[in-house]
Amino acid sequence: MCGIVGYVGSRPVAPVLVEGLHRLEYRGYDSAGVAVQKRGRIAVTKVAGRVRDLRDRVESPGTATTGIGHTRWATHGEPTDRNAHPHLDASGRIAVVHNGIIENAEQLRARLSGEGVEFASDTDTEVLAHLIAAVDGPLEDAVRAALAQVEGTYGLVVMDRARAGELVVARNGSPIVLGVGDGEMFVASDVAAIVHHTQSVVFLDDGEVATVKAGEYRTSTLDARSTTRTPTTVDLESGSYGLDGHPDFMRKEMAEQPEAVRRALRGRLDARFATAHLGGLDLDPMALRAVRRVKFLGCGSAYYAGQIGAGMVESLARIPADAEPASEFRYRNPVVDPDALYVAVSQSGETLDTLAAVQELRRKGGRVMGAVNVVGSAIARECGSGVFLHAGPEISVASTKAVTTMGVSFAMLALLLGRVRDLSSAAGTRIVGGLQALPDRIEAALELDAQVAEVAQRYAKSQHMFFLGRVSGWPVAREGAQKLKEVSYVHAEAYQSAELKHGPIALIDADMPSVVIVPNDDLVAKNLITMEQVKARGGPVIAVTAVDLPASAADVVIRVPDGEPELDPLVLGIPLQLLAYHTAAALGRDIDKPRNLAKSVTVE
Secondary structure: OEEEEEEEEEOOOOHHHHHHHHHHHOOOOEEEEEEEEEEEEEEEEEOOOOOOHHHHHHHHHOOOEEEEEEEEOOOOOOOOOOOOEEEEEOOOEEEEEEOHHHHOHHHHHHHHOOOOOOOOOOOHHHHHHHHOOOOOOOOOHHHHHOOOOOOOOOEEEEOOOOOOOOEEEEEEEOOEEEEOOOOEEEEEEOOOOOOOOOOOEEOOOOEEEEEEEEOOOEEOOOOOOOEOOOOOOOOOOOOHOOOOOOHHHHHHHHHHHHHHHHHOOOOOOOOOOOOOOOOHHOHHHHEEEEEEEOEEEEHHHHHHHHHHHHHHHHHHOOOEEEEEEEHHOOOOOOOOOOOEEEEEEEEEOOOHHHHHHHHHHHOOOOOOEEEEEEOOOOOHHHHHOEOOOOOOOOOOOOOHHHHHHHHHHHHHHHHHHHHHOOOOOHHHHHEEEEHHHHHHHHHHHOHHHHHHHHHHHOOOOOOEEEEEEOOOOOHHHHHHHHHHHHHHHOOEEEEHHHHHHOOOHHHHHOOOEEEEOOOOOOOOHHHHHHHHHHHHOOOOOOEOOOOOOOOOHHEEEEEEEOOOHHHHHHHHHHHHHHHHHHHHHHHHOOOOOOOOOOOOOOOO
């Protein structure tokens, strides 16, 4: 993986490819390359480094009007020039860019080597180029024949120097979208790469192949049965992917959270009946009342947001709820409860582990809804029902506004489930009011920026940090630790506060700051005891709280605005985002492109 761009039309192709790759930089990558059809040959330029380095190496635009490009996040082989995409067959006739993993690549490489093929890279992708080149006939048929030998996932674009003005595209487990222009066609792994050219798009399904030419496209299955794909219009503009005066996307997206929450709430709160409407859920009150358990499935920050959601469901609806990493769920032969509601959580809607968990649930008859931020994404289509997050495009690898809108969506789900059970009208009215007040609470929490920046400067040189929380504060602590690790590379661990004394407290000293999350709940006194235990061992304490704590309770007290206690986790995470951001800035990190990470993880 990570980013794919292709073009067939009449304009010079190299600038289109490089610009598209630049717009996909947010997904994370370590090398980049392009291949263009040029006077009966394929010209390839690739580099281990940034798209700006590639731009400096690409030949002048010239007359080439068909090409493919790729930004790579290494899975097979180190991030070097030779391992960067596109990859060619031995004759230089076939060029391939590929997201995903070919699981039987080693067996295929051994077989091809035995047939005399010499490999020019260490990648699994190069196998595809050789397999395709070995088949005579139309390029589409050759791609099908090659993919019949492959096990694994792919978003694939293939170009043949002998077939001018044609690309063949295939998808299985890794997103591919076609952009339909006026006498030109685009291919990408993400609409971000093409939305400034066209808003008319076609999302391919798993197991589909497309042949793309300047004025047309056709789609079919892997076994050559024709399919019908009508373009849809995406409600996005290229300006949605700009910085708008902010220094980086993480900063911009943190600032966008109040408005993102307003969008997520718009039209979904019912003050009259003290409940929420989630039309995409597609469950009537009887079906909602029949739900006996809720399980959230996600990876990384989406998993932690699911933990927050599970806590709110148990608190408001009084039915069992929990969260589990989707990557574990898919492999442990889970017992699927027919009375449970499973919620698959993913910002991109393409997270492979979460998609596989959804597919496992559907095979076993589970009822699953999606909570995603991308219309037409694989998880949205696989689930068929769910909640759209309305966060808007999220570019920074470190998710902020999508995580916050996940939590808001889960609060509405908890309210809805509670009101068809035993949550009183008065309690429902209180939660509705709390949700309506959330954008302003988040706005006020963002105004703590200067205080948090000072704290970050003070502790940026720390090698390690603890994040501690109890019950509703525990998943907030986990997400805070993840953010700090992601963007600053400071080692951080999250623990339930009560677990501190069962081992980890041995690490506390003057160089180990602890961030303690203190919601306005029944456990404030217990959290104060935790802070005292840390201070007694010389450890600095940073309290992030919705309670008016005395200044002496911690070395630093960061106080967010109060509101309904059940919703505190949605606000307490904001200062932790700011802490991660300012720590990374103090350490000179590349905030939007943290090392080794990708925005959308479509491989195992």
